[in-house]
Each structure stands twice: as C-alpha cells, then as structure tokens.
Amino acid sequence: MLKRIPVKHLKPGMFIHELCGSWMEHPFWRSSFLLDDPADIRRIVECGIHEVWIDTARGADVLEHPEEAVAKAESDAAVERQLQRAAATAITPRVAMREELARAAQICARSKAAVVSMFNEARMGRAIHAAEALPLVDEISQSVARNPGALISLARLKTADDYTYMHSVAVCALMIALARQLGLPEEHWRQAGLAGLLHDIGKAAIPLEVLNKPGKLTDAEFEIIKSHPVRGHQMLCEAGGADDVALDVCLHHHEKTDGSGYPHHLKADEISLFAKMGAVCDVYDAITSNRPYKAGWDPAESIRRMAEWSKGHFDETVFQAFVRSVGIYPVGSLVRLESGRLAVVIEQGAKSLLKPKLRVFYSTRADAHLKPEVLDLARPGCTERIVGTEDPARWHFKHLDRFWQTD
Known part of the structure; x- marks a missing residue:
C-alpha cells in the first residue's frame, strides 16, 4: 500500500516509492529505493523534501502518528479538487x-x-x-x-x-x-x-x-x-x-x-x-x-x-x-477515455480545460492500435470524457509526440 508521510517519520527499513519533489532538487539518482542507510534520511531532510511516498508492501510501515499518513486515494482526491478549481477558465488561442x-x-x-x-x-x-x-x-x-x-x-x-x-x-x-x-x-x-x-x-x-x-x-x-x-x-x-x-x-x-x-x-x-x-x-x-x-x-x-x-x-x-x-492536460499528455481508448492531447479546448482536443490511437480493450482520429471533447454531442492519465512507458509507447506534431 502506498502512503504519503512526512519525512520526520522516516525510518530505516522503509521502502521509498517516490520523493515528493522534482528530481532536480535532490541528489538522489533514483527516487525508489530501500532506505537502509540512516545518512540518506538526513540527506532527504537537508535537500528540502517534506514528504515521501512509502510502499508498505515492500518495506516497513509508519508506526508513529499513523494519522499523519495519507493514502493514495485520499491524495488523488485532494489533487483532483485542486485541479478542478483551475478548470473554470479556458484557454483561447488566437490561431490553431x-x-x-x-x-x-x-x-x-x-x-x-x-x-x-x-x-x-x-x-x-x-x-x-x-x-x-x-x-x-x-x-x-x-x-x-x-x-x-x-x-x-x-x-x-x-x-x-x-x-x-x-x-x-x-x-x-x-x-x-x-x-x-x-x-x-x-x-x-x-x-x-x-x-x-x-x-x-x-x-x-x-x-x-x-x-x-x-x-x-x-x-x-x-x-x-x-x-x-x-x-x-x-x-x-x-x-x-x-x-x-x-x-x-x-x-x-x-x-x-x-x-x-x-x-x-x-x-x-x-x-x-x-x-x-x-x-x-x-x-x-x-x-x-x-x-x-x-x-x-x-x-x-x-x-x-x-x-x-x-x-x-x-x-x-x-x-x-x-x-x-x-492546461490540466497539456499538449502531449497521454489520457484514457471512458470508452477504454487512449489518446494524446493535441490542443486545449476553447471552452473547458477538461475538454481538450485529442488524437485517439489505441484500444485498451482490444489491446491494439487504431487508425488515429481527432476527437474534440468540447464538440456538441460528444459523449466521451477523460477518466485518467496514463504512463506511456507502461504501454511501451515511444514517439508519442508525433501525434500532436502532425495534422
């Protein structure tokens, strides 16, 4: 189980799933590792990281003040509420x-x-x-x-x-x-x-x-x-x-x-x-x-x-x-649609940050590539919607940027 905890609760034996911060701002080559060196706890604190994700299935759990740990679902819901507040204003570019x-x-x-x-x-x-x-x-x-x-x-x-x-x-x-x-x-x-x-x-x-x-x-x-x-x-x-x-x-x-x-x-x-x-x-x-x-x-x-x-x-x-x-889904983002199809964002929507223009190219249900097609989520009558983001590496997709660079 993934839990986000303050760094003050880090102990040797915990498995760090991810450091909450840009990798440009800490000296660690990898962000996932077993915390077996007490000196690494000091380094994490000193470089300004406040929280980390630990994986309790691969290492020790937090024992002190467990109420300060945040589960993944709770964290995701808070992020979603924060981003929804930004969705009220749409981007209106002058040219396509x-x-x-x-x-x-x-x-x-x-x-x-x-x-x-x-x-x-x-x-x-x-x-x-x-x-x-x-x-x-x-x-x-x-x-x-x-x-x-x-x-x-x-x-x-x-x-x-x-x-x-x-x-x-x-x-x-x-x-x-x-x-x-x-x-x-x-x-x-x-x-x-x-x-x-x-x-x-x-x-x-x-x-x-x-x-x-x-x-x-x-x-x-x-x-x-x-x-x-x-x-x-x-x-x-x-x-x-x-x-x-x-x-x-x-x-x-x-x-x-x-x-x-x-x-x-x-x-x-x-x-x-x-x-x-x-x-x-x-x-x-x-x-x-x-x-x-x-x-x-x-x-x-x-x-x-x-x-x-x-x-x-x-x-x-x-x-x-x-x-x-x-945009909440910037150009080049890989998203999953309610239909199970995957698409790359090719342009922001004119009416809502939640409804960008996409190029659909893959079916997760058929586990197969589709003929690419453009889908405007803001188009009247469109019933599709984005239900989440996807990691291109998980699907072994390379060169996704070609989908938004081509007409």
Whole structure:
C-alpha cells in the first residue's frame, strides 16, 4: 500500500516509492529505493523534501502518528479538487495549433542558437549582454500570444545535449504565458520572458562533468549545482543590462514558500511574484524533459504531482494560474477515455480545460492500435470524457509526440 508521510517519520527499513519533489532538487539518482542507510534520511531532510511516498508492501510501515499518513486515494482526491478549481477558465488561442507549429519551430531554432552563444560567452568569462536577447523574447511572446501550446510543447522536446539551452527557451515561454494568465501589464510580459531566458545562466559556471553527470550526485556535487543561482546573479550584475526582475528570478527561482528553498531560504511574501513564477515554470519544464538519467514525466502527470507538492513549495495563486496557462492536460499528455481508448492531447479546448482536443490511437480493450482520429471533447454531442492519465512507458509507447506534431 502506498502512503504519503512526512519525512520526520522516516525510518530505516522503509521502502521509498517516490520523493515528493522534482528530481532536480535532490541528489538522489533514483527516487525508489530501500532506505537502509540512516545518512540518506538526513540527506532527504537537508535537500528540502517534506514528504515521501512509502510502499508498505515492500518495506516497513509508519508506526508513529499513523494519522499523519495519507493514502493514495485520499491524495488523488485532494489533487483532483485542486485541479478542478483551475478548470473554470479556458484557454483561447488566437490561431490553431497546426498554424503556429511551423513558426514556433523556427523561433525555437533561433532561440537555441542564441542561448548556446550566450552560455558559451559566459563560460569564457565574457560579459552577457541581456538587452540583445529582447528581440528574441518579443518573438517568443508573439508566438505565445498566437497559441501558447505550440512553442511550449516544442521546447519540451529536448535531447540530453541541448537540455540546458532549450530549458531556458521553454521557461521563457512559460513565464510569458503565465504573466498573461495572471493579468499582468503587457510590459511585464517582456520582463518575465527575459527573466526566464536568463534564469539558469549560472549553470555556465558549473563544470560540465557535474552538470551533465548521468548518475547519483555526491553531497559536494549537489552543493556545486545549488550554487548556480548565486553565480548567475553575480554574472548578470557584473555585466549590467539585466533589469531587477531578471536579477531577482535568477537568484531566487529555487526558493520555496515554506522557506526550505535556496539560496536564502525566503518564505511566502519574502519571495517576489516573478520569482514565484520562475519556481513553477522551472520545475514543470525540468520534470517533463528527458535527462540522461531519467525520462521526463507525462505533462498531465507532472501537473498532478506538482499539485500534490504545491503546499509549501509553490504559491497557490501562481500555481493555479500556471495550470490555466498550460492546461490540466497539456499538449502531449497521454489520457484514457471512458470508452477504454487512449489518446494524446493535441490542443486545449476553447471552452473547458477538461475538454481538450485529442488524437485517439489505441484500444485498451482490444489491446491494439487504431487508425488515429481527432476527437474534440468540447464538440456538441460528444459523449466521451477523460477518466485518467496514463504512463506511456507502461504501454511501451515511444514517439508519442508525433501525434500532436502532425495534422
């Protein structure tokens, strides 16, 4: 049986099913393991993880304060209620996904080249000219205004070699979409986008053998990784040209509302709105992207896990707006329909976040592929509905992204 428990109740002999948090924020290579080393309990606490899922069928149960343990069904119901609150506002793109994909692909390519150049300059100790990135931010902003799903979804498709660069592009686009959803003034969209593009520039100062290590990080290596906000902030200050928003997001995008983040352990209102936005956007893109040591999570599953962690990790208002900006079922999500068919989300619905446009391609009842067909859940008379998300790995599906990239 799976139970979510506070880390203060961890004991040797428990089987950790999952750590409640992004794998980018802890030094453990795997999130499922038998807890047989007391030092690992200390490491879990020190890296800011508050809760974990334990599997009582594979290890010890929680004995002290069992009332603080949360069963899987109870947790899922709470997450569902939280996401339902975000479903009231639909996404209304100006152009269809298929119309924006080609333009977004060109913008992604130009953006990647610009960010690669920026990081190379930083690695060589040269000044970063933040203002030179503003025309690129404007292009990304225009694409997001036409259809946020296109560029955001394309930027999620990264190789191990270009992760750091495309992550900056993706967070830029996510920050712009979130700023729009929050109703911020238009001049703040550009500030949010530039902050997203520059937020990880400090990783240019991290040795590549640590940054791209495919296995478990040592405590010392994890501390080196955690130094990137301070290093990036220093780079931007020395170069000049970056505004206060970019400097703030660069330095504070790993802060958490309960004070367990880094580098300054800020709490709640001590964290600026833009830094709270950066925290959500950074984590979402990180956990949905493939890394050398871990496959990215399904986008819809990522939203659900973030909702599960959100108390103490993210600002609730910002997280709710983020869900509305990308969807409860973001583009590329694998979902199960009431009929037993599986489908990939290809575009958000015009009327409800619960009714996106899908491409149906598999029957679980027949255990067979179907001829792909487009299904709009918001279409009048449509009786199908989404009943859950699915893990593509469970079905041995590869290259699911082809379903939303093709017309």
